[in-house]
Amino acid sequence: MKTLFASILATALISTAAAQDVKEFLGRWDMTxxxxxxxxxxxxxxxxDNGGKIEGKVQPRGGAWHPxxxxxxxxxxxxxxxxxxRPGTDISWELTSPSAGKLTGIEKRGGDTGPTLAGMKAPSLDRPMPKKWTKPRPLFNGKDLTGWxxxxxxENNKWVARNGELVNDNPEVLGQKMxxxxxxxxxxKFQDFKLHIEVNCPEGGxxxxxxxxxxxxxxGTEGGKLPSHEMGAIYSWYPPPAGAENNLGKWTSYDVTLVGRxxxxxxxxxxxxxxxELPGPTGGALDSNEAEPGPFYLQGDHHGVIAYRNITISVPKK
Structure with missing residues (x-):
């Protein structure tokens, strides 16, 4: 009986220690x-932690997040x-116990040691809505690429200023390898802001x-199979409203307010x-330093001759 009790106690202590070890890793991490x-x-x-089972989601370098x-x-x-x-090659992360809100580790692919990993506990970015904003000012002068x-x-830059528009003069179309x-x-770079921007994205762009x-x-579009990858979505996180149409090939405007996350x-x-709430960066992010201000950037490496105009910014008034 004493042996059985000791065995049960040892198992309980190991489970408690493992649970405590896991707890250190829980939460959101901005990784490099x-x-x-x-x-x-x-x-x-x-x-x-879902009833003792570790679950989660990861945002790779590009594309959508996945569990x-x-x-x-x-x-x-x-x-x-x-x-x-890729088929037949598993990828895993080996992460050391966090210290002072930081993670370190290595990536393995098919058992081979790969890149090093460094993580920071993702900031809450919990800020109140500013009471006043500055007067909107242009980010694009309509004449040249000053400020961009x-x-x-x-080496294959296709962006030009033309007729008051910021145009990605890229002839690439879906299905062509170019x-x-x-x-x-x-x-x-900006922290919190109100952005106005207008875009004309062609069909297939x-x-x-x-x-x-x-x-x-x-x-634009990624083919219509996933709403969260279509016009007006927060890519892979939030789809546009149910029934929303892409309405490509004509001018459309966006007004965006971002405060914290x-x-x-x-x-x-x-x-x-x-x-x-933006849980974390989307695929194609420039960096994972969420607490820092950052630039606006427009994708030009995909498909279609896409034009932007009337780009203005307001920031919190001090």
Whole structure:
């Protein structure tokens, strides 16, 4: 009887210790992945405890977030199974116990050690709505690219100022394999703001407006299969309203208010997103430093000749 009791007690103590170990890893983490060669890039992960089972979602470098396969503690490390990087090659993260709100670890693909990982506890960004805003001012002068710079595939920059419009003069169309063109971003960075922007995206076109360089408002289409990847969505997080149409090929306007991590979006005066929370960066983010101000950037490396105009910004009045 004493042996049985000791065994039960030992098992209980191990379970309690494991639960405590897991608790340290729970929450949202802004991740930076640093490969052996090449530049670091952002990712994001959220881990939750569902009745003793670790669940969560991960935002890869590009595309949409997806659920993790599972996670468990082994020798003080959290092993997170992210699924297949490509058929037959599993990807996992080995994360050390957090210290002072920071994570470190390594990525493994098919058992091979890959990039190093560094994470920061994602900030709450819980701020009240400003009482006053500055008068809107233009971010694009309509004449040239002053205040903007190409990023990404800069050797194939297709952005031009033409007839008062900021145009991605990219002939690439869906289904054609062509050299990816550049994106473009503001040289100025912003924290909280009210943005007005108008866009004309052709049928089959695909672009995006990134707030602080991290959160994408989808412009255009990815084929219509997933509403959260269509015109006016907060990419992969929130779809446009039920029944909303893309209405591509003509001018449409967006009015966006971002305070902390809460965003409100109107399209042509219709409410699309009502003060919804942005859990974390979307695919294609410039970085994962959510507490920092960031630029606006427009995608130009996808499909279609897409034009923007009447881009104005208001910020909280001091």
């Amino acid at each position: 992945v640093t490969p052996a060669t090449g530049k670091p890039y952002p990712q994001w992960i959220e881990l939750t 993790i396969v599972g996670a468990h503690v082994d020798s003080g490390k959290l092993i997170v199974d992210l699924g297949e990087a 710079e190409p990023i990404g595939n800069v 050299r990816p063109a550049a994106n473009i971003m503001t040289t100025e 695909n672009s995006g407006i990134y707030m602080r360089g991290r959160y994408e408002l989808q412009i 809460h965003i409100t979006v109107y399209r042509d005066g219709k409410l699309y997103h009502d003060n919804v």
